[in-house]
Amino acid sequence: MAGGKVDKVNLTQVGRALQHLGIEQIAAYSPQARGRSERAFRTHQDRLVKEMARLGISTMVQANAYLHNTYMAQHNAEFARAPAASGTAFVPYAAQAHLADILCEQYERVVGLDNTVRFETLVLQIPQQELRFTYSKTHVRVHRYVDDTLLVWHGPRLLARFDARGQLASPTACEVAQLRVA
Numbered sequence: 317m318a319g320g321k322v323d324k325v326n327l328t329q330v331g332r333a334l335q336h337l338g339i340e341q342i343a344a345y346s347p348q349a350r351g352r353s354e355r356a357f358r359t360h361q362d363r364l365v366k367e368m369a370r371l372g373i374s375t376m377v378q379a380n381a382y383l384h385n386t387y388m389a390q391h392n393a394e395f396a397r398a399p400a401a402s403g404t405a406f407v408p409y410a411a412q413a414h415l416a417d418i419l420c421e422q423y424e425r426v427v428g429l430d431n432t433v434r435f436e437t438l439v440l441q442i443p444q445q446e447l448r449f450t451y452s453k454t455h456v457r458v459h460r461y462v463d464d465t466l467l468v469w470h471g472p473r474l475l476a477r478f479d480a481r482g483q484l485a486s487p488t489a490c491e492v493a494q495l496r497v498a
Contacts, residue, residue, distance in 0.1 A: 321343065322341060322343045329421050329422070332422065333418050333419050336418045337409070337411075337418060360391075364383075364387065367387075368382060416461060416462075417459065419462075420459045420460055420461045420462070421459070421460040422457050422458070422459050422460075423435065423457065423458045423460075424455060424456075424457060425455070425456055425457070425458055426453060426454070426455055426456075427442065427450075427451040427452055427453060427454045427455075427456055428452065429452050429453070430452075431450050431451060431452055433456060433458060433468055435458050435466065435482075438466075438478075438481075438482035439482065440458070440466065440468060440476065440478050440482055441476075441484070442468060442475050442476050443475075443476055443484060445475065447473075451470060451475065454470060455470075456468050456469060456470050456475065457469045457470075463480075464479075464480035465477060465478065465479060465480065465485065466478040466479075466480070466482070
């Protein structure tokens, strides 16, 4: 629910991806934490508006140039701090999963009696499979990727790939290899 506490059971798309990557989501519930960030944003917004007006900046092009060439350097000089320890806090990603499959949107669906999956306004027809005649009443996952392609999965098995309009599309070479393994 927007504005409510983070639900750690019914995850959002971002929450699911973070959990899969092993990243703990830390929400700022305290009024103090929210207040600090809101005050910082308001301070900078107020400062920027007044400063740009004083400098005669009145167009988007001028404002973007000012932000890029002047403001960011001043902001970084004012707020940058040396790290407490040398080195990096980044941890390399070592899982076998492909990041695109984690960072896409994923939705659970049940296959209809006509071997179709309803997704938003689309009806995705699952093509004939070698291993099963029908997936009727089966729970599947629909993945929507950043390029709007849709893939329908049953567990680790890729059932079909669709374009953004719901038209059956040919699998990629990587997906063909995955189909042979599954």
